[in-house]
Amino acid sequence: MKWIISVANFLKAYYSISPKKKSLEQIEREKYLYKKIPFSRYMIIPCAFAVQLCCGSLYSWSVFNIPIEHELNLTEGKTSITFYIAVGIFGFSAAASGPCLEMYGPCRTLLASCLFIISGLLISALSIYLKCIALLYVGYGVLCGMGFGIAYLTPIAPLQKWFPSKKGMLSGIAVCGFGGGSMASAQLAAYLITKIGVSMSFVVLTAIILLIMIPSSFILRTPPGPSEARSKNECLKDIKSVLKGSAETTDLVDEENIEVKLEENTCQINKFIQYIESKTINMEFIEALKTREFIFMYLTLLANSCFGILIISKLQDIAIQQFGVSYELATHTVSVNSFFNLLGGLVYGALSDIIGQRPLLITSLGSQIVIAAVTPYLLQKEGFWAFMVLMWALSSFYGGGFGIMPAFLNEMFGSKNLDALHGVILTSWSLVGVVGGIVFSLIYKMEVDKGTPVKHRYDINLYWICCLTSFGLIGCLFIRTNQRDRLMPPIVGQLARLRIHNNLLRLQWVSKKKDDIEWEEYCKCMLEKIKLGQLEVCNS
Template sequence: MNSTLNQGAVHGPTSFFSKEATIARPGFSRWMVPPAALAVHLCIGQAYAFSVFNAPLTKIIGITKSAPDDWSLTTLGWIFSLAIVFLGLSAAFAGKWLEKVGPRRTMFTAACCFGGGFLVSALGVYLHQIWLLYLGYGVIGGIGLGLGYVSPVSTLIRWFPDRRGMATGMAIMGFGGGAMIAAPGSVALMNYFKSATSAGVAETFVVLGVLYFISMTIGALAIRIPPADWKPAGWTPPATAKKMITKNHVHIDQALKTPQFYLLWLVLFLNVTAGIGVLGQASVMIQESFKASITAGAAAGFVGLLSLFNMGGRFVWASASDWIGRKTTYFVFFTLGAVLYFLVPQFAGSGNIALFVLAYGIILSMYGGGFATIPAYLADMFGTAFVGGIHGRLLTAWAAAGVAGPVLVNYVRAFQVSHGVVGAEAYTMTLHIMAALLVIGFVCNLLVSRVHEKHHMNTSAQTAI
C-alpha cells in the first residue's frame, strides 16, 4: 500500500471508537473495507424481508389461527412503515455526526440500535404490546437502519477514489441481498421455535437481534479510514478535474444551498418512485397479466428473480458508472426505463412472458443501480469530505418515494377498476405514468451541472480535512 499510510499511524491516547483510532496503519489493505461494509449492509437488508413475520404476528395468541385479540395486518403494517421513516430521518439528521465521529462509532451505534430493536420487539411479542414493536423495530431499529446504511459509504469512496461506483455498489448490493438470507433464515427459526404455546416469533427476534449485533459490530471493528493524503498505489489523480468530477469539497450545510442537491434529490426520487411502485405489486401484476399460465408459486419465483436483478444491478450499474460517468448512467436509467414501462403492457397483451419478465428484470436492476450510483454521483459533485452526511440528507428522497410510489400505483389502479377496467389493463395507465415520471427525471438529470466554485470550501479548510 502507498507509503503515505505511514502518516496514518495513531499517536497519543485516543478512544477506541474515536475517528482518529480508525486511521489505517501501514500495510492495511483497502480490500478489507468492503467486507466490513457488507457485514453491516447484509444485516440491515433484513428490512426487505420483514413481511415474513406478518402472518405469524397475527397468531401470537391463537397460535394456529388468529384469535379475537390478535393483531391485524393493518396494525402490523405500521412497524415497517415506521422503520423506513426513521431510516430516512436518522440518515438525514445524523450526517454531521457521522462525519465528526467517524464510521466505527456510527456503525457500532447502528449495531446497538438494530440488534436492540429486535430485543425490544421480542419483549413486545412476549407481553403482546404493539407499542413495543413500534418502538423496537420501528423507531430504534429504524435508526439503526439509517445509521448502518450511510456509515460505510463515505469511507468506501475515500478508499476507492479510482473506482467510487464499484466500491459503493459492493456495499449497497448487500442491502439488496440481505433479504435473500433473512427471509428463509427467519422462517426456519420460527419453525424451530414454534410450539403449542408459541408462534416462535419472540424467540426468533432474540436470536436475530444477537446475531445482527455481532455481525454489525465485527464490521464496525474492522472498518478503517485512510489518512488525509492517501491514494491507491500506482494511481495518479487526473491533473485536471473531469467535467463532472470536482477536486474540491463542499460543506454539508452549503450543499443544501446548491441547485445540484435538489436536482439530484429529484433524480433519486423519480427513479425510486417508478421502481418501488411496481415492486410491491409485481406478484399480483404478473398473475393478472397471464392468468392462464402463471400460478401463485410461479409469481413468487418471479418476485425472487426481481430481487436478484435488484441486487445485481446495484453492483453492475454502479461499476459501469465508473467508466461511462454517473450522469450518463442515469440517462440510461431514465431513457431505457421509460421505453420499457411503455412496452410492458404490450408484452402482456401479446402473451409474451419472457419479454415481460426480462423487461421487469432490467427495470428492477436500474432501480437498485440508482441507489448504488447516487453516492458516487454526490462525491463527484460535492467532493468526498462530507459525502456521507450529504448522502444521508438525500435519502429523504427514498422515504418520500416509499410513500409516493405505492400510493400512486394503488390509487390509479383503484380508479381504473372503479371505472370498469379489469385485469392487467388496470395497470396500463400506471405504467404509462411511471414512464412519464422517468421522462421528468431525464430532464432533471440533464440540468445537473458542476457546482459553482462559490460553494467550495477554501483551500485552508480543505487542507485541514
C-alpha cells in the same frame, strides 16, 4: 417564530461541523486491528458488504406480514404499516447521522446504529409476545428504521476515501449487499418462522446482526489524511491551454515557456484553484444543498427509485393475481429479482468509473420510461415471462442507481460533506416509499372498488410513475458534471444549456433589437458579396 429561527440556526451549525482531525496516536493505533495484526484497507470491503447485508433485511419484512397478522388477529394491512414507518425513518435518520459520522467516525456510529437495531428487534419480539401492535411500530418501525438508516450510510464514505480511484465499483459492491441481504434474510426469516415462531425469529435475527455488526465496527475506519486534491490537475490543464492559446500570437507555444509562466504566477494560480474547489468539490454543506446540481440529483434518485420500490414490492401479488401463476413460481421469480437488484449495483458501480455516473442514470431512467409504457400492454396480453424479464431489468436499474449515487456525490461535491449529502439524498427514497406507496395503494383500491378489470388495475399507477420518471430524466439531463459548465456564467439571453458529449447546446432568448441587428448584418454581408461578384443572382 423564534423557535423556528432557533431550530434553523441549530441545523446550520450542526451541518457545518468539520471532520475531526486524527491525532498522531490515533493514526498509529489504527495501523493495527489488534496488537500486532496489521490493518489493510481491503478489509473495509467485506465489512461494508456485511453491514449492507444486515441493512437489506429491512426488505424482507413482507415475509412477516401474514404470520404476524395471524399471531395478533389483525386485519389485513395493519402490519405493513410497520414497513412504511421504517422506510420513512430510514432516510431521515441517515440524513441526521451524516455530521455525527464525520465527527465521531464510522466505528462509534456503527455501534450506535447496532444498538438501535438490537433494541428494535427485541422490542418487536416482545410486541408479539404481548400481542401489542403499537410496540411493533415503535420497535421495528422507529428503532430498526433509525438503525438501518445510520448503518446503511456508515461504510460508504470510508470506502470512497480509501479507494478514490475506484469510487463507483467499491460503493457498488457495498450497496449490492443490500440486495443480497433482502434475498438471504427473506429465506432465513421464512425458515425461522416455521420452525420457532415469529417472536423467537426476531431474537435469532438479533443475535446474527450482533455477530456481524460488532466486529465490522472495529474494522471500519477512515484514512489518516485527506483523500483528494482532485481538481488541481484539471485546473492546471485548463490554465496551460489558456496560456498556449495566448502564446500563439507571440511564438511562445513550447511547453518550457508555459511552465515558466506557471512558475511566475504560482500564487495567483493557487488562489484560482482554491476558488474553483470552493465552488465544486470543497463547498460548504448548506451551499451544496442549494446548488442546481444537488436538487436535480435529488429528483433523479427519487425518480430512479419510484418504479422500483413501488412495483417490485408488489411483484409477487402481480404475478399471482394478474398472470395466475403458482405461489411457488411467484416466490422463485421474486428471489431472482433480488439477484438482479444486487447485480445492478455491482455492474453500474464498475461502469461508472469508466464512463461516468450521469450517462448511466440517463440510460436507467430512459429505459424505465419504456418499461412503464410497455407494462400495461403485457399485463393485458398476459405475457408473463416478457413481463418478468422487464421487471428484472427494472430491478437492476433500481439497484444501479443506489450503487452509483455515492460516487456521483463524491465527484460533484468531494468527500468533505459526502456523509451528510448522501444522508439527505436518501430521504428521496423514503419519500417515494411512503408517499408514493400510499398514493399507489389508494389508486389501486379505487380501481378495485370501481370494478376495473384485473388486467387494467395497475394502468393509472403506471402512467403517473412514467410521468415522474420522465421528470427525473429531464432533471438528470441538466446536471452539470463538467467543471467548465458549473463555473462559467450564462451568456446574455441564455435560457438553458445542455452538454451532449463534448458539445454544448444552448437555448437562447433573442430580443427584437438583437434580431434586427443580426438581420442588418446579414443583409450587409450579402450586398458585399453581390458587389464583389461572389454571389450569382438569377434574373427572371
